[in-house]
Amino acid sequence: MTIKIITDSAADLSKELLQTYDIEMIPLRVYDEQENEFLDGVTLDPIDLLRNMREGKVYKTSLPSLETIQEVFTTYAKHDVTCIYLAFSSELSGTYQSSVLVGEEVKETYPNFSLDIIDTKCASTGQGLVVLEAAKMAKDGATKEEILNRIAFMTKHMEHIFTVADLQYLVRGGRVSKVAGFIGGLLNIKPILNVEDGKLIPLEKIRGRKKVFQRIVDIMETRGKDLKNQTIGISHGDDLESVNILTEMITEKFGCKVFVVNSIGAAVGAHAGPGTLAIFFLNEV
Template sequence: MKIKILSDSACDLPEEIIKDYNIDILPIVVIKGEKEYLDKVSIQPKEVYENMRKGEVYKTSQISPMDFKSKFQEYGQNGESVIYIAFSSGLSGTYQTSLLVKEDVKSEYSQLDLDIIDTKGASGGFGLMVLYAAKMAREGKTKEEIIKAVEFYRDHMQHIFTVDDIEYLYRGGRVSRTKAFIGGLLNIKPILHVDEEGKLIPIEKIRGKNKVFKTMLDIMEERSKEADLKSQIIGITHGDDIEGALKLKKLIEERFGSKDFLINTIGAAIGAHSGPGTLAIYFLDRNYNN
């Protein structure tokens, strides 16, 4: 039986890939004032970033239990074999909600064939896991083979990113007001990663954007010593900064010889907290040999 891949909008995959591989995507809720929108459905990242530059503040909310229930019931009725690849439990309650709803729906549809994986990842790193799973499903791999691969990618996917303005991390609750104020005055660009628990952790503080790029690639080199960066897809996502993303791509090509890239805009689910100008790179620190 062909495996169906389900994910959520925080994976930040390009729309053409989602359509090509027939991936189901549940949108995360984006909130501005009293209004609620669906990420990449009723609100697009470009609008969010433009408004954030004008001082607008956005918040996000996890996928509702009712939305999960409706989708899981659909799978139960259709008898589909499904893997839900979920946004990091360290950044959202979405994963935990999906587990609870699954048990509820199984009491109604005992035949529900659904596995749920916590990626401990976000944005492009999360998206690469979903893409790898969708490719394997298209190739006719078994559910066990796909789950094994995704769990390897989860354990070895590196997320390295920086934000253009530390003020957005303050608004998103990631740094204190004092740190945001001092960081803004000193033009400090924090470099962060996603740790093994799926949480955002600062690892460097750099002054000036050019130094940030060099430091990000230094970290990439250090963490990829057991990997072949030429033979894997390198993910790059950006907060409405395609020029910065393409510069990163060029630097990675020149330094590591990488040829295969997946570049996309960070959606509102992540961008509402990281802000415009965010740049991130994703890669495996060890190649997968199935």
């Protein structure tokens, strides 16, 4: 039985990975200050967005259009393809809720359509790592139940540890409070945040970017398990220099060998901003 893995662009997976593992991607929408609409990863390159943000341009985001979701689901329903859709955290976007509504509508026309919609409670490459694992399992012939069980485990145990260059981007998007944003901009203090049950939670504030790198590694050591044999996810906001530094530190400390490194997408980048650096790993394996 063929099982199709579907996700949205908040998973921040490269076009190469999407193609290699035959993953269907539904793009979120991004709008500039003139209300021009772009499709994340399709008609707007995330690096262009991040560089524009450095110049002061402001973007806002929206979930995928209902028509796009319906078109994707209907395409597979017509051909009786079993689908698993791994959605962006419901605490950060309305994408999951909308996809559930659309899925119910499509099933009214195609009652035998096998579609499971999962609220990953993850974001960016944290979501992407779950999607990749599911797609690899589907490609290797795993059953739907086996894939769903693995998804449930990974979404429960996926750590998201990240820092941003400027909290004001998250403040503007309503993702953290204005007070946290104000403090974060003082005296070169850099915030470390994570995602807990799908929500953004500030962990601590560190003075100086170099100390942030070391603290991220320390948190990995405390929370991670068998990191050497994991695939470690890293996403960044147009900052490969920091990626290289952190990758070297992680490799030296834990002996990690497999990394999935991607730029944050335009939808995530519009809120996190340039200079974002995020690490994803499992706290149980």
